[in-house]
Amino acid sequence: MTARSTAAAVRGGERSARSVVEEHLAAIDAREADIHAFNLVMRDDALAAAAAVDAQVLRGEDPGPLAGLPVALKDNLCTRGVPTTCSSKILEGWEPPYTATVVERVLAAGGVPIGKTNLDEFAMGSSTENSAFGATRNPHDVTRVPGGSSGGSAAAVAAGFAALGLGSDTGGSIRQPAALCGVVGLKPTYGRVSRYGLIAFASSLDQIGPFAATVDDAALLLEAIWGHDPFDSTSIASPPDPLGDQADVSGLRVGIVEELTDVDGIQPEVKAAVERAAAGLEDAGAKVERVKVPSCVYGLSAYYLIAPAEASSNLARYDGVRYGLRVDGADVAEMNAKTRAAGFGAEVKRRIMLGTYALSAGYYDAYYGQAQRVRTLIIRDFARAYESIDVLLSPTSPTTAFELGAKTADPLAMYLSDVCTIPSNLAGHPAITVPFGTGASDLPVGVQVLAPALGEAVMFRIARAIEGLVS
Amino acid sequence: MSDRLSHTDVEHVANLARLALSPDEIEQFTEQLGVILDHAEDVAALDLDGVEPTAHPLPLVNVLRPDDVRPCLDRDEVLAQAPEAEDGRFRVPRILGEAP
Amino acid sequence: MSLIGMLMVGESGAMPEYEAVIGLEVHVELSTTTKLFCGCPNEFGSEPNTHVCPVCLGLPGSLPVLNREVVDYALRLGAAMHFDVPPESIFHRKNYFYPDMPKDYQVSQYDAPICVNGWMEIDGTRIRIERAHMEEDTGKTQHIGGGGRIHDATHSLVDYNRAGVPLMEIVSQPDIRSAEQARAYVSELRGVLQAIGVSDVKMEEGSMRVDANVSIRPVGTEALGTKVEVKNMNSLRSLGRAIDYEIARQIAAMESGERIVQETRGWHEEEGVSEGMRSKEGSNDYRYFPEPDLVPVAPSEEMRTEARAAVPELPADRRARLVAEWGIAAQDARVLVDNPALADYADAAVAVGAPGKDVANWCTGEILGFLNETGLSPEVLPLPPDGLAELIGLVVDGTLSRSLAKDVLDECLTEPKRPKQVVAERGIAQVSDAGELGAVVDEVLATNEGELAEYRAGDEKLRGKKRSFFFGQVMKATDRKADTALLNRLLDERLG
Ligand SMILES: [Mg+2]
């Protein structure tokens, strides 16, 4: 049963929202102890919200397109009166006095927040192991990571804990865990979904997006949350075009991005999946060719200068003065420094250090400034590619889900997990991952579809077609 | 082993970032940041004169709001989250230096 | 010549003469309804932490949205002070830790400010202004214990009501050469800001804060000396004192062969001294980078045109107009224009026909005195501008003497009565009919024949004395209501 059909049943009074929520809570009760997708299961709130939806239906009102659907919220989305931690000790126990725009929209559409999901601390990581509250495990193989940083939401949807999930994607943090957990995940065009209430990692890259079991369900959630928000200056004012339900790709021009497919360390079955998806699209009438987006090879380096730089500033506010953790000190500066040392985990400190260094006097031009110029090159190269191509194809992650602990000692190896997803963040473009069979050890493989800015409709068309190839 | 950074550099950066790092952490970050910066050398070494930096993926300008009052937060709710509050305000340990 | 002028000249002539090189950084709080990036009220003096929201508290996940009114104010300032407004300006983050700053960075403008290359003329000298930019204010910190001084306090309390209040920072070039000129610059700037309606510019309440960069160099040399930043001046007077002090301190150091250290010094008004300020090591590496949560400001032609149209007559032009059209002294024009509400009052009186010179006289004299004494503002006076014009009319047409008019004014400033009403009630209209007053004069002369004889026989001195006697007698007979000019003429006629 898809999320869309479940919501239709609830709207039509054929099924109660309560039963939908109870079913998911039962799944949580059965497997959450093994998976640890959630930092907090909002059992009572979810049941209350479900009751409200059922009451609306009873009154003859339409609760909205997400009626009764349990939605897993990444724990970096602010929820008023509900702890929001970013999986960090520094925010442990913090209850925001306001709610993120996306969460408001989920509620307004009849959706039911079912819990706050685990993440790499402040969304920094690719395995959901960097959490102050313990790692999340991949529902397909609990000895393996779910990917990250939105591993909790990806695992929750994959395990049937939630009908839909919300994550944030700064360098691949929705798409890579979606691929590793065998679900659909996408990052919309930068500015399409409001960031108001999303706890910032790297502001010029962060974007919220949906997780779902199917492409169509991802579209359902995206259409419920996107659109202009006056509280986010970077929100696109023009209303988005409806995504439609087309899967016809005849005549569409599809390019396989060489620089993102022939990367070092890519697993053969991952590469093979992209080739098979491309062949399938060709059979369905698309024109497929290999294209070059040369500056993509600098994406990872540029990203690991820009994102930490912005993060070093965004995370300065966790200083023990207004909310969250405080470790006492003899004076305010000592209190700040001790609080931050105790409250942040190793990866967060590493990136704050890196970003602070990249912005500091004498290094700005060589690092941050230079990375911003690379960003220009990447945007240019994509623009050139899109002159003759409608959408691009690449792997989502170079590998399938890896074992817990496999990369925790080697930051650079972990960073390489995002090599295929980062260019879309740097360019601000949308990209989606679609599960495309399994690789070695029966682990899910994702294929990534990249589109130009505001190109969600054509991106979804290809994604539906790829999904259709699997069945 | 990268020698891009010295311990002193790392200590200086930790100070700027207000992080009370342990000697072990200083040691570790000196090594790790060096490796990451070595990796970033491909970008640092590019000749990009004449390429404009992109600060922002969107070409938006003039996003402005009207000068209209909106509701404020309730003070009790705000201060309830504070590690320490006194007299309607946030309490902090003594401040050694004036604002720069 | 100022104290410093004398110091600089020296006594022996062996000492080199120094000249001060001063640049001013002025922070002004804009009087918008709401803060720079959120809808919290921009109000002074409310209960602590009641004007806060997720944005100005820097709560995780909050985002700034720029207040349009701030941009309009900045553009108006640009138009009023001859600034260039580049096609695009952007915000940066200035990163440093301080508990009064909720995000531990200040959103400010750095290398692309909204206004560049402006100037103001101060007594015929053009002071160039490097830039004016928009930025957010910080919260307020109160130090507890140790007499409220930061270094002796046991702890501090922070109120974020002021955090996020919009500021313009206006940075002059080092074109100022004396404390006096610095004061004149700030005073003129204040006048302009008030005239264009973007700030209430109260230095005492902290809505205008002035920092001075001061260096000295031997007269005739071009190279700039080491500059010292002086802060914490809370009035024009204290600005002048602090600069004079700093110039003297630097000259003394130079003369005794000491090196001048680049530093920031805090001014202590009571003690009349400045002191080096402690700030954290490395805290001046601000790691500026473009604020990713905001987009560029690209003022449209329409916004620019509106801003130009919103600039009213500026103080310098107003002073020039009053001098030229009313024929008043430059000093009086300055007194009026320095008090814009009073100048508006005067303008309104002139607009209904009163002669400018008389209006200026009353306004800078009795009325200003009354305002200073009572702390009232001209708008709330019971006597409206056309009432003043009416009073002046009564003097001009001879109904009231200047001294009677003053009595009438006193009453009109405290009670809502028109001057004519007071005159009628008190029956104090002056006797200015030549026939009526002539009869009184004749009677006085007739009843004082002896005095008149003495007058006729007397020398110059005695004649003067007797004339005063007759004058006094007539005043007495008319209950002091005689039109004195007319009386003098009548006495001249009668006494020959
Ligand atoms: Mg400033």
Ligand SMILES: [Zn+2]
């Ligand atoms: Zn606010």
